[in-house]
Amino acid sequence: MSPKQLADYLGVSKQTVYERWRSWGIRAHKVGKHLRFRERDVETWLEANRVSY
Secondary structure: OOHHHHHHHHOOOHHHHHHHHHHHOOOOEEEOOEEEOOHHHHHHHHHHOOOOO
8 A cells, every 4th residue: 555545544644644654653665665555554553553432
């Protein structure tokens, strides 16, 4: 998943993804010069950071 796709999925801007993916703890991979995210890593991160009410 590209940073743009991740931004759309999370409902944030692409710039926010670039600025915060490390601090959020989402695993990323470089493919050539491009940053990519695995959907399963994003889902794992979302589950781990889910807020329950």
